[in-house]
Amino acid sequence: MRIGEVARRSGVSVRALRYYEEQGLLTSDRTPGGHREYAADAVDRVRFYQQLYAAGLPSRRIAELLPCIDTGTTTAEQRAMLDAERARLQGRIAELTDALARLDELVAAAEARPA
Structure with missing residues (x-):
């Protein structure tokens, strides 16, 4: 292609x-x-x-993951990196979920008030 x-x-x-x-x-x-x-x-x-x-x-980190992507196997170092990235993302998801809940509260409060 x-x-x-x-x-x-x-x-x-x-x-x-x-x-x-x-x-x-x-x-x-x-x-x-x-x-x-x-x-x-x-x-x-x-x-x-x-x-x-x-x-x-970053692209550097993605390049380090290519062997994992291509073979489906990891070294101990790659596994540690994957675990660290997963934990970082999970923390970010928790932060975003909290922000979303707070915005939902604001929307609900605004809808409850008469215009």
Whole structure:
């Protein structure tokens, strides 16, 4: 699949895909004309990277996780990193859940007041 198609289907820019390649997160083959060709799983992989970025993981950390993603196995060091990232995300989820509950209280209070 060509770079434009991967970009369109995954919702990222062509520039982002090139950046992922520079960071070692994504690979492509080159056609005889020099165009990038990506494997069929590139769209899912890019979407997953986007989720990890949104969760606050930098590209360096994602690159460290690639062997885990590709093989489904981890070293003790990788497992510790995964556990730490999971705990960090769980803490952030708790903070966001608390913020959401407080906003719900404000909305309920505003709706209870006559206009």
